[in-house]
Amino acid sequence: MDPLQLTIAGRQIDIGDALRSHARARLTTLATRYLDAGVDGSVNFIRDGSGYRTDCTLHLRSGLYLHTHGRSPDIYASFDQAAERLEKRLSRYKGRIRDHHGGAREALPMVPARDVVFQAPDPDAIVADANEPVVVSEATTQLRSLTVSEAVMQLDLADGPVVVFKNAAHGHINVVYRRADGHIGWIDPTLVTPSPAKAT
Missing domain, CATH: 3.30.160.100 (Ribosome hibernation promotion factor-like)
Structure with a gap:
């Protein structure tokens, strides 16, 4: 073959x-x-x-x-x-x-996600309603289920600025991204402990 x-x-x-x-x-x-x-x-x-x-x-x-x-x-x-x-x-x-x-892992599991592209704002235009950006395209994409180290590897392999993925450890959506200083950042909402609500 x-x-x-x-x-x-x-x-x-x-x-x-x-x-x-x-x-x-x-x-x-x-x-x-x-x-x-x-x-x-x-x-x-x-x-x-x-x-x-x-x-x-x-x-x-x-x-x-x-x-x-x-x-x-x-x-x-x-x-x-x-x-x-x-x-x-x-x-x-x-x-x-x-x-x-290889055969150990034929295909990475995927989850569907909405992919929307908004029109970039024209700096010279007067915006009537800044809360309503113009939608250029809309589609469904597939997010891979990855470990954080796999997502970092994919970011490097694809030479891209960001990878959005489903964290294989807990199933929530995570992001790894290339920072301006050259390092790689990781966003995981599950790592934040919500502060207790104050009684009123």
């Missing part, structure tokens, strides 16, 4: 067979070295000003995913930068990713 099902595309640019082969060979090598079969992924090449941006994403059958990007005036260098970042993350979490990706 092919270790990697890969989609390679250019956004508003034409990419040739040599670049496709280069990307496929590099990511297939990474998938073979660090993962088992059953990975699908995508590589998107995008014109970025006078250079290029490459986005690489791998989806594991466990539900975890990895995302990296690279930027360079040279399209090959932008891909190589993204692939190097991907390899560093795979190497850092190799054992834990294999545990998730």
Whole structure:
């Protein structure tokens, strides 16, 4: 079985067979070295000003995913930068990713959640009612049931700013996020002990 099902595309640019082969060979090598079969992924090449941006994403059958990007005036260098970042993350979490990706844990449990995107306020516009933001889109998404350490790993693997998840320890919604100082924050409402109500 092919270790990697890969989609390679250019956004508003034409990419040739040599670049496709280069990307496929590099990511297939990474998938073979660090993962088992059953990975699908995508590589998107995008014109970025006078250079290029490459986005690489791998989806594991466990539900975890990895995302990296690279930027360079040279399209090959932008891909190589993204692939190097991907390899560093795979190497850092190799054992834990294999545990998730292997047969012991086929898929992470999910819980449905509402996902709403609001329109960003226009700083020059006069707002008639600031309490009613304009809804741009609304959908249902799935939150994974994770331990806190798994959520921190997912935050790093996806190179994202935040992961909202169902805490596997107690079932409540938690958040891990990347702070401005580079550290990772954790929000768990269950850790707060409510103060006793005062008698009136």
